[in-house]
Structures are given as structure tokens and as C-alpha cells.
Amino acid sequence: MNNGVDKHGNSRFICAVAIAIEQTKVSVNFQILDPSQATLSIFDRGFLFGDSVYEVIRTYAGQLFTFAAHLKRLRRSADAIHLRLPFSDGEIRQHLTELVASVDKPDCYIRLMVSRGTSLPLIDPPKQEQPTTVAIVGPLQPWPQSHQEKGIRLCTVGVRRNLPSAINPMIKSGNYLNNVIALYEARQKHFDDALMLNAEGGLTESTTSNFFLVNAGVLQTPPLEAGILDGISRQIILDLAKENNIPVAEKPLSLEDAYNAQESFISSTTREIMPVTQLDETRFEAPGAVTRKLIKLYKGYVQKQLENT
Numbered sequence: 079m080n081n082g083v084d085k086h087g088n089s090r091f092i093c094a095v096a097i098a099i100e101q102t103k104v105s106v107n108f109q110i111l112d113p114s115q116a117t118l119s120i121f122d123r124g125f126l127f128g129d130s131v132y133e134v135i136r137t138y139a140g141q142l143f144t145f146a147a148h149l150k151r152l153r154r155s156a157d158a159i160h161l162r163l164p165f166s167d168g169e170i171r172q173h174l175t176e177l178v179a180s181v182d183k184p185d186c187y188i189r190l191m192v193s194r195g196t197s198l199p200l201i202d203p204p205k206q207e208q209p210t211t212v213a214i215v216g217p218l219q220p221w222p223q224s225h226q227e228k229g230i231r232l233c234t235v236g237v238r239r240n241l242p243s244a245i246n247p248m249i250k251s252g253n254y255l256n257n258v259i260a261l262y263e264a265r266q267k268h269f270d271d272a273l274m275l276n277a278e279g280g281l282t283e284s285t286t287s288n289f290f291l292v293n294a295g296v297l298q299t300p301p302l303e304a305g306i307l308d309g310i311s312r313q314i315i316l317d318l319a320k321e322n323n324i325p326v327a328e329k330p331l332s333l334e335d336a337y338n339a340q341e342s343f344i345s346s347t348t349r350e351i352m353p354v355t356q357l358d359e360t361r362f363e364a365p366g367a368v369t370r371k372l373i374k375l376y377k378g379y380v381q382k383q384l385e386n387t
């Protein structure tokens with residue numbers, strides 16, 4: 079194996095964040111399996127219709143990070159699609175902790191998915207739902223050093239972020255086609271990721287992360303109503319900024335606002351705070367002074383959480 083590709087030419091990493099497939103453990107309906115042994119029905123509605131919800135959680139030093147917030151969001155997503163989660167928070171915490179222990183790495187990527195289970199390949203929801211629960215836990219591979227140190231390149235794309243009145247981006251559902259198409263378009267243009275606009279042309283978010291600007295020292299990010307996921311990292315960053323006297327504005331933002339900004343970054347559970355060095359033709363200082371300060375504050379926040387667990 080080299081360059082992350084196995085002898086068949088397939089990537090040995092799964093999903094956008096690199097998680098090494100070796101040492102990855104999975105479970106299907108709470109049964110822990112080797113990834114090669116794990117199978118699902120072709121009639122699973124997650125596969126048939128994207129009829130599922132998910133969360134990406136991570137560990138630091140073997141500890142689940144912001145677990146309660148992730149479970150709260152998962153429950154809200156499930157409620158929004160009328161899906162009953164087949165476990166209590168305590169049960170799933172215990173199960174994920176067991177999987178993390180079996181991977182035995184300090185920094186793990188955890189993908190927890192719940193689908194509406196199997197049905198005929200008809201859209202009608204089954205009368206008696208038996209949800210399918212899948213967990214994938216593997217060592218979290220760091221993002222390329224250059225992304226952290228120099229920043230990533232984003233471009234705007236033709237495909238718009240889902241309307242909140244269609245599939246609300248606040249539902250973290252297994253239907254990510256909107257974002258998949260956007261990422262395809264960005265990669266075709268040789269950019270790292272896409273910045274998605276909403277139907278009115280306002281800024282929303284990147285394909286798996288939230289988007290921030292710094293303009294004249296003010297930290298700015300689109301509000302939830304713009305049509306974005308309420309990122310857990312996003313909220314931590316907003317809280318840290320407020321606590322540390324960095325002026326914050328959650329408000330509708332235009333592309334012009336972005337092109338006139340001095341700094342920009344994206345945020346997510348796995349990327350934390352990742353500077354943006356370029357948006358379309360506009361370049362930013364990356365990481366700029368405010369971004370650097372927030373990166374430091376975020377690291378401090380993680381450390382504090384670990385000390386309190």
C-alpha cells in the first residue's frame with residue numbers, strides 16, 4: 079500500500095476525513111464486527127432512500143467529546159424525520175465507549191447512523207419500524223498539515239444548499255446528495271471544498287463544515303435561518319469568541335461580504351478550526367490573527383473538557 083491506495087487501486091481511507099480502515103471496528107445493531115464481516119440488507123431504507131440520520135463524533139485522549147450535544151442533535155434529526163431512536167443515551171454511550179476501547183487509539187472518528195430499517199422498495203414507511211443502528215469507529219488520521227498551516231481553497235458552486243422548507247440542513251440526515259454534488263463540482267474545479275449558497279444567493283456553509291469570516295475584527299457567520307447545520311464546533315467557537323471579547327455577528331452574509339473579508343475559516347468536529355486561504359479568486363491571510371487566537375482558545379477548551387471528565 080502507498081499513497082493511501084491499496085493494491086486494487088481503492089482508497090484505503092473511508093469518508094472525507096481520513097480514517098484508516100485498518101484498526102476500524104464497526105457494529106450493526108450493537109453487534110461488534112470486523113468491517114469485512116459487516117453486512118446490511120439491500121432493502122435497508124438508508125440505502126433505498128437515504129432514510130436515515132447520523133452524527134460524526136470524535137474522541138480526544140480516548141474520551142468522547144461533546145457527546146451530549148451530538149446525541150441531542152441526533153434525537154432532533156430523528157424527530158424531524160419521524161424516526162424513533164432504538165436506544166437511550168446511556169446505552170449508546172456505553173456501546174461507543176466499548177468500540178473506542180477496542181480501537182485503542184487516543185483520537186478516534188465515530189460515525190453513528192440510524193436508518194428506518196428495511197421495507198419493500200416503496201417509499202411508504204413500514205408499519206412496524208425496526209431501525210438499523212450502525213457505528214463505525216476508527217483511528218482519526220490528521221488532515222494534511224498544509225490544510226492546518228496554510229489553509230484550504232474553497233470555491234462557490236452552482237448547486238444551492240437545500241431550502242430549510244425542503245430538507246432542512248439542520249437535519250443531519252443520510253441524504254447528503256446536495257453536498258456530494260457540491261463537492262464534486264469543487265473538485266472538478268481543482269478546489270479543496272465548496273462554499274454553498276442558499277436559494278437567495280446568501281452564504282451558508284461548506285459541504286461538511288460551517289463557514290466563518292473575519293471582517294474589521296468582527297467574527298461573522300451565517301445564522302441558522304440561512305439554511306445550515308447547527309454545528310457543535312460552530313457553537314463552541316461563537317461562545318469562546320463572546321467570552322473573550324471578540325465581536326461576533328451571526329447575520330445573513332453575501333458573497334461580497336466574503337470577498338471583502340480579511341480572514342476566513344471553516345469548522346467541524348474533525349477539522350476543528352481550519353483556515354481558508356482562498357475563496358474563488360479572493361485570497362485571505364491564513365491563518366489570520368483572529369483565526370489563530372480562536373484556534374488557541376479551541377485547543378484550550380478541548381483541554382478543559384478533558385480535565386473535567
Ligand code: PDD
Binds near residue numbers: 287345
Ligand atoms: N460534518 N455542516 C455540515 C453540512 C456538516 O456535515 C457538518 C459536520 C458541520 C459541522 O458540524 P459539527 O461542528 O457539529 O461537526 C457543518 C461531519 C463532521 C461529517 O459529516 O463528517
